Amino acid sequence: MLSKRIIPCLDVRAGKLTKGIKFKGNVDIGNPVEAARRYYEEGADEIVFYDITASSDKRDIMIDVVKRVAETIFIPFSVGGGIRNLEDMRKVIAAGAEKVSVNSAAVENPRIITDGAKAFGSQCVVLGMDVKKVAVSSKIPSGYEIVIEGGRKFTGIDALWWAKEAQKLGAGEICLNSIDADGTQDGYELNLTALISENVRIPVIASGGAGRPEHLADVLTAGKADAALIASMVHYKTYTIAGIKRFLTEREIKVRNIW
Amino acid sequence: MVAIIDYKAGNITSVARALENIGQKYAITDDERKLKDASHIIFPGVGAAGEAMAYLRKKKLDNALKNCFSSGKPILGICLGTQIVMEHSEENDAECIGLITGSTRRFPERLTSGGEILKIPHMGWNSVNFKREHTVFAKINPEAEFYFVHSYYPAPSDMDVVLGTTDYGITFCSVLAFKNLVAMQFHPEKSGRPGLQILQNFCAWRGSA
Numbered sequence: 001m002l003s004k005r006i007i008p009c010l011d012v013r014a015g016k017l018t019k020g021i022k023f024k025g026n027v028d029i030g031n032p033v034e035a036a037r038r039y040y041e042e043g044a045d046e047i048v049f050y051d052i053t054a055s056s057d058k059r060d061i062m063i064d065v066v067k068r069v070a071e072t073i074f075i076p077f078s079v080g081g082g083i084r085n086l087e088d089m090r091k092v093i094a095a096g097a098e099k100v101s102v103n104s105a106a107v108e109n110p111r112i113i114t115d116g117a118k119a120f121g122s123q124c125v126v127l128g129m130d131v132k133k134v135a136v137s138s139k140i141p142s143g144y145e146i147v148i149e150g151g152r153k154f155t156g157i158d159a160l161w162w163a164k165e166a167q168k169l170g171a172g173e174i175c176l177n178s179i180d181a182d183g184t185q186d187g188y189e190l191n192l193t194a195l196i197s198e199n200v201r202i203p204v205i206a207s208g209g210a211g212r213p214e215h216l217a218d219v220l221t222a223g224k225a226d227a228a229l230i231a232s233m234v235h236y237k238t239y240t241i242a243g244i245k246r247f248l249t250e251r252e253i254k255v256r257n258i259w
Numbered sequence: 260m261v262a263i264i265d266y267k268a269g270n271i272t273s274v275a276r277a278l279e280n281i282g283q284k285y286a287i288t289d290d291e292r293k294l295k296d297a298s299h300i301i302f303p304g305v306g307a308a309g310e311a312m313a314y315l316r317k318k319k320l321d322n323a324l325k326n327c328f329s330s331g332k333p334i335l336g337i338c339l340g341t342q343i344v345m346e347h348s349e350e351n352d353a354e355c356i357g358l359i360t361g362s363t364r365r366f367p368e369r370l371t372s373g374g375e376i377l378k379i380p381h382m383g384w385n386s387v388n389f390k391r392e393h394t395v396f397a398k399i400n401p402e403a404e405f406y407f408v409h410s411y412y413p414a415p416s417d418m419d420v421v422l423g424t425t426d427y428g429i430t431f432c433s434v435l436a437f438k439n440l441v442a443m444q445f446h447p448e449k450s451g452r453p454g455l456q457i458l459q460n461f462c463a464w465r466g467s468a
Contacts, residue, residue, distance in 0.1 A: 001372065001385065001426055001427070002377075002381065002383050002384070002385050002407075002427055003383060003384045003385065003404060004383075005383050005384065040451070045383070045384055070272065070273065070276050071276055071279070071280070074273075074276075074277055074280065074448060074449060074450070074451055074452075074454060074455055075406065075449055075450075075451055076406060076408075076446075076449050093270055093272075094270075094272065095272075096270075096272045096273060096276060098270070098273065098449065120269070120270070121269060121305050121306050121307075122380075123305060123380060123382065123408045124305075172380065172382070172408075173382065201378055201379055202378060202379075202380075203378050203380075203382050203383070226378060226382075226383065227383070256384040256404040257402070258400050258402050258403050258404065258453075259451045259452060259453075
């Protein structure tokens with residue numbers, strides 16, 4: 001049977017690995033290529049890179065990072081952040097990424113999902129969703145709203161509606177990030193994750209809030225996630241991926257244990 | 260020299276990077292003449308069967324591949340490459356190359372396992388139950404897992420060509436081996452160390468199991 005995937009997420013700013021809390025207060029914590037190699041050796045099933053470089057003139061640094069990562073690790077990896085159009089997608093794919101994640105750009109121009117799927121295949125197009133819990137209303141019936149621009153701008157779009165819509169448009173996977181849980185290390189947003197995962201046919205990666213191996217166990221069972229994104233837990237070496245996988249195996253959650 | 264066929268179906272960069280890592284020389288080509296000169300052929304690909312076949316025909320690569328197969332040259336199919344060595348694909352109702360009898364099918368709409376509805380595509384790491392030994396899979400731990408991403412799978416009519424199967428709601432053929440052809444539904448270039456080992460084994464293989 002298919003294994004649940006454990007995916008370290010590397011935020012990259014101007015070519016350097018960085019980590020923020022609730023999308024604010026980032027600090028640089030190392031070299032993304034070396035970190036990717038370490039996670040590959042430790043048994044990461046996939047790696048996600050987010051380019052959070054603010055200025056567009058430094059974006060090409062990311063392409064160079066992607067190229068070096070592609071020469072170093074032999075598992076799938078995706079790149080997101082600042083992807084605005086097909087040309088941006090083409091660049092990261094040509095540099096060696098398997099998947100491209102679109103977030104704000106897809107909200108502003110949903111055609112990028114369809115065009116990306118047509119040009120590179122659905123399996124290449126990941127919809128990144130940043131979600132905040134809000135009051136249930138006629139406009140937001142699920143009580144979860146899509147936010148963009150790093151969590152600063154509310155869009156008035158219902159998260160559940162958007163997930164289904166993105167699937168229709170051709171997204172191959174959803175990376176679902178809870179802004180409320182992000183960086184807290186208090187656990188994933190289980191209700192949100194289960195709600196989205198049970199209502200789409202494409203895989204859902206849970207993101208935001210991982211602090212302990214139990215949190216991954218919870219989101220991969222009760223949260224119905226197909227994969228779990230982790231960051232702080234492994235960046236600060238509090239846990240190793242191998243250790244997390246041993247824990248999940250003891251909990252009878254199927255993960256890949258030989259690499 | 261290993262030839263990687265570039266037929267504009269998905270990204271072949273990762274196959275090339277993996278060969279570099281194992282120190283194997285390669286050429287990326289869509290020129291049928293270059294396939295003749297190659298010692299080994301890798302036929303990768305992601306995307307849709309119909310478009311892929313149209314491009315292969317336009318470049319006369321379908322016939323070139325058939326000729327390479329009859330000449331005994333080792334051929335490695337990956338993902339879409341594996342699906343279109345069959346005779347036919349349900350995807351786009353496409354007539355395919357036909358090195359192996361049988362067709363490529365889509366996963367059933369309602370795929371379940373233990374009451375859970377399974378996602379399509381089958382995306383992620385899964386294991387392969389090997390039916391027999393094969394040089395290309397030497398030194399591979401039977402518990403090893405490989406990276407899959409697909410909604411279709413090959414269904415050969417001759418069960419003797421099934422080298423390995425994988426369970427995902429149904430048991431499907433994930434590795435085919437027939438004469439000098441080995442073809443797998445998963446991506447060895449994205450399957451970590453066991454995947455690199457398979458590529459290395461293939462590049463050293465003479466084409467007879």
